[in-house]
Amino acid sequence: MTDFLMGFLSGWSVIAIWIYDQPLFPSHLPSTHSLCLDFTVKPQSRPGESWCEVQGSVDKTAFLQYDCESNKIKPLGHLGKEVNATKTWTQLTEMLRELGQELRTILLDINLEKNKRWPGVSPLTLQAKMSCQLEGNNDLGSFWNFSIDGQPSLYLNVMHMEWTVINPRARGIKEKWGNDKELTERLRKVSMGDCNHWLTGFLKYQKEMPGRELSYHDITQQSGKDPNSIFLFFTLPLLCYLYFLSLFLIIITCFISSVFFLLAF
Numbered sequence: 001m002t003d004f005l006m007g008f009l010s011g012w013s014v015i016a017i018w019i020y021d022q023p024l025f026p027s028h029l030p031s032t033h034s035l036c037l038d039f040t041v042k043p044q045s046r047p048g049e050s051w052c053e054v055q056g057s058v059d060k061t062a063f064l065q066y067d068c069e070s071n072k073i074k075p076l077g078h079l080g081k082e083v084n085a086t087k088t089w090t091q092l093t094e095m096l097r098e099l100g101q102e103l104r105t106i107l108l109d110i111n112l113e114k115n116k117r118w119p120g121v122s123p124l125t126l127q128a129k130m131s132c133q134l135e136g137n138n139d140l141g142s143f144w145n146f147s148i149d150g151q152p153s154l155y156l157n158v159m160h161m162e163w164t165v166i167n168p169r170a171r172g173i174k175e176k177w178g179n180d181k182e183l184t185e186r187l188r189k190v191s192m193g194d195c196n197h198w199l200t201g202f203l204k205y206q207k208e209m210p211g212r213e214l215s216y217h218d219i220t221q222q223s224g225k226d227p228n229s230i231f232l233f234f235t236l237p238l239l240c241y242l243y244f245l246s247l248f249l250i251i252i253t254c255f256i257s258s259v260f261f262l263l264a265f
Contacts, residue, residue, distance in 0.1 A: 003069075031135070031136070032059070032133060032134070032135045032257035033058065033059055033133070033134050033135075033141065033199060033203055034058070034131055034133045034134075034194055035056070035057070035058050035061060035131065035132055035198060035199040035202065036056065036057045036058075036130070036131040037054055037055075037056050037129070037130045037131075037195075038054065038055045038056075038057075038127070038128075038129050039052065039053075039054050039099070039100065039103055039126075039127065039128040039129070040052065040053050040054075040125065040126075040127050040131075041068075041100065041103045041104050041107050041125065041126040041127075041128070041263060042107075042123075042125050043104070043107055043108055043111050043123045043124070043125075044123065045069065049069075049205070050067045050068060050070070051068060051069055051104065052067075052068030052069065052100040052103070052104060053065070053066065053067060053068070054066040054096050054100065056092075058079055058199065058202050058203075058206065059206075061077060061079065062076045062077060063075065063076050063079040063083070063202075064076055064080050064092075066093070066096045066100075068096070068097065068100035068101075068104075070136070071093075071097055073089075073092075073093050073096070079202060079205060079206055082205040082206075083201070083202055083205050086201070086205075088197075088198055088201040089201065091194070091198070092198055095194060097191065099190065102183075102186065103126060105126055106126065106177075106183075107124070107125070107126040110124060110126065110148065110173065111123050111124055113172075115175065122150055124149045124152070125148070125149055126146065126147070126148060127146070127147040127148075127150070128144065128145070128146050129144070129145040129146075129147075130142075130143070130144055130190065130191050130195065131143050131145075131191075131195075132186075132192070132195035132196050132199060133189055133233075134196060134199055134200065134203075139159075139192070139196055141157065141158070141159045142158040142159060142188075142191035142195055142196070143155065143156065143157060143158060143190045143191070144156040144158065144187055144191060146170075146175075148170060151167055152166045152167065152169050153165075153167040153169070153170035153173070154166060154167075154173065154174055154177070155167055156187065158187065158188050158191045158192050159192070160230050161184065161188065163177070163178050174248070176259070183221040
């Protein structure tokens with residue numbers, strides 16, 4: 001009986017220690033991060049307006065604005081201020097200028113084809129969104145979304161180099177772009193190579209921003225208390241109650257068994 005009670009007590013001790021060691025907020029869950037560049041391109045601009053504007057965001061938080069007309073880039077928010085003097089920032093500025101020019105050439109070609117079919121129709125605009133995602137050190141994929149005159153038209157999965165036609169009117173454009181090896185290679189290189197490289201570099205400077213999910217470490221640092229200790233504070237009385245209740249039931253059971261044993265003799 002003594003061995004049984006010692007085993008019982010040891011079992012409850014192991015359970016209590018195990019509960020305390022289980023984190024309420026896992027501290028090593030991989031985080032998914034993304035970099036997006038949104039281009040808005042016009043075939044021509046009015047005085048005082050830009051023919052191309054770009055907005056960049058990391059984890060859906062804007063950190064830059066770029067004007068293709070003036071070739072000026074404006075840092076936004078905490079991250080923009082942190083990275084605007086880095087080599088990565090300079091590389092990104094050069095790419096935005098070059099890619100803006102390429103997208104404008106593409107748009108002029110689209111409008112040229114449109115004028116052949118529907119002369120007199122107002123010039124179209126082009127919106128292009130490039131995005132890449134990382135989870136830890138793993139590449140989750142890179143994508144291009146193209147909208148013509150505000151209408152979603154084409155989608156490119158860069159990892160598999162697969163084009164998807166969203167708007168049937170863009171089918172001819174898809175065939176033309178898909179057969180343009182120089183263009184597809186450019187889109188692939190920028191989104192898979194450069195984008196991931198920039199995102200990795202920016203994340204080194206990224207600090208706590210509004211809207212970012214708090215990790216277990218963040219909560220511990222901000223509150224000054226370990227959430228596990230708070231959890232144990234509420235569960236410890238319950239564990240003690242169950243512990244002594246179980247011990248009481250065992251003693252009663254042993255006592256009744258002893259009485260029946262004596263009566264049997």
